[in-house]
Amino acid sequence: MKQLTKTISLLLTILLVFGCFSGVTAVSASELPIAENDTIYTVVGSSEAIFGSVFDPTDKNNILTENGDGTYSKTFFDVQPTEDYVIAAVGYNFKPLEQFGQRYDMRKFKVVSPCDVTMTFIKSRQLLSITGDGVELPFYVESVHTVFDWSGDVFAENNSMTKINNDGFGLWSITLDSCKAGNYTFDFVANKDQTMSWRTAEDTVFENGKNQIAAFDNGTVIPFRVNQDNATVTITIDLTKFNASTLDGAAYHITVSEKKKLFGDVDMDGRIIISDATIIQKIVAGMISLTDDVKAIADVNGDNSVTISDATCIQYYLANQKEKAYRTGQAF
Numbered sequence: 001m002k003q004l005t006k007t008i009s010l011l012l013t014i015l016l017v018f019g020c021f022s023g024v025t026a027v028s029a030s031e032l033p034i035a036e037n038d039t040i041y042t043v044v045g046s047s048e049a050i051f052g053s054v055f056d057p058t059d060k061n062n063i064l065t066e067n068g069d070g071t072y073s074k075t076f077f078d079v080q081p082t083e084d085y086v087i088a089a090v091g092y093n094f095k096p097l098e099q100f101g102q103r104y105d106m107r108k109f110k111v112v113s114p115c116d117v118t119m120t121f122i123k124s125r126q127l128l129s130i131t132g133d134g135v136e137l138p139f140y141v142e143s144v145h146t147v148f149d150w151s152g153d154v155f156a157e158n159n160s161m162t163k164i165n166n167d168g169f170g171l172w173s174i175t176l177d178s179c180k181a182g183n184y185t186f187d188f189v190a191n192k193d194q195t196m197s198w199r200t201a202e203d204t205v206f207e208n209g210k211n212q213i214a215a216f217d218n219g220t221v222i223p224f225r226v227n228q229d230n231a232t233v234t235i236t237i238d239l240t241k242f243n244a245s246t247l248d249g250a251a252y253h254i255t256v257s258e259k260k261k262l263f264g265d266v267d268m269d270g271r272i273i274i275s276d277a278t279i280i281q282k283i284v285a286g287m288i289s290l291t292d293d294v295k296a297i298a299d300v301n302g303d304n305s306v307t308i309s310d311a312t313c314i315q316y317y318l319a320n321q322k323e324k325a326y327r328t329g330q331a332f
């Protein structure tokens with residue numbers, strides 16, 4: 001009897017020790033401890049073969065692991081090819097499906113060859129990245145617009161960008177002529193679909209001609225400034241290195257070319273013609289109000305006032321009598 005008791009005790013000890021070493025798998029996912037204030041991100045999808053369930057936000061087997069860098073991920077191993085595209089979405093704290101995630105958390109993908117599929121939620125950008133050697137994403141760019149006013153003609157033809165390079169998803173550019181002085185903001189929008197847009201980081205400061213990162217469906221509107229009327233603005237977005245899986249790699253730059261101010265070019269169209277003299281005559285007659293900018297340009301004789309003699313200087317300039325034209329035509 002004592003021998004039997006010792007044998008049973010030994011077996012229990014072995015089982016207990018074995019259980020300690022294998023305990024990482026002994027606790028089911030549904031029993032994972034979750035602190036009340038924790039935010040737990042999970043992934044759901046339309047394929048039971050991949051996710052183990054179909055759009056079930058309570059499935060704790062699909063909890064994303066925090067990576068310590070603001071991202072959360074989960075890898076599904078040896079995923080077999082799918083016939084149709086699969087929908088994946090990210091939500092938090094096991095919310096009911098109707099509260100689960102938002103449009104920018106949802107992605108479509110297809111597996112065309114067996115591979116491991118990693119889904120990474122980028123918290124700061126509220127985006128789901130899907131990567132895998134056999135993963136195919138239905139991402140394409142047929143058109144790009146610069147959208148300045150969402151309340152107006154959103155996709156106006158004069159805001160349509162031209163594709164100037166076919167690498168990747170393309171290099172797109174647009175030139176805006178005769179821009180007035182002022183502060184501007186806009187979005188890049190692909191395929192006339194506002195869910196396919198690029199913006200910029202919230203702390204971005206406009207730097208003329210400098211390449212800056214374009215954030216897909218995130219950030220804030222892109223700013224730039226024009227300091228004087230009749231400027232030429234060239235806007236370019238580079239999608240040649242854009243990665244549809246990770247949704248990064250896009251860049252943009254904006255070049256503002258401002259024409260030099262010329263004494264006598266009162267309408268600031270870059271030319272000095274008889275109509276500039278006519279404008280001065282109308283100013284003197286009180287038919288047109290005088291602004292500081294116009295005064296600086298129209299005061300060609302440098303007497304700190306705009307009089308009929310300034311119009312006469314322009315007429316001398318046009319008659320090629322430059323010695324009587326004072327500063328007319330000079331840049332400043």
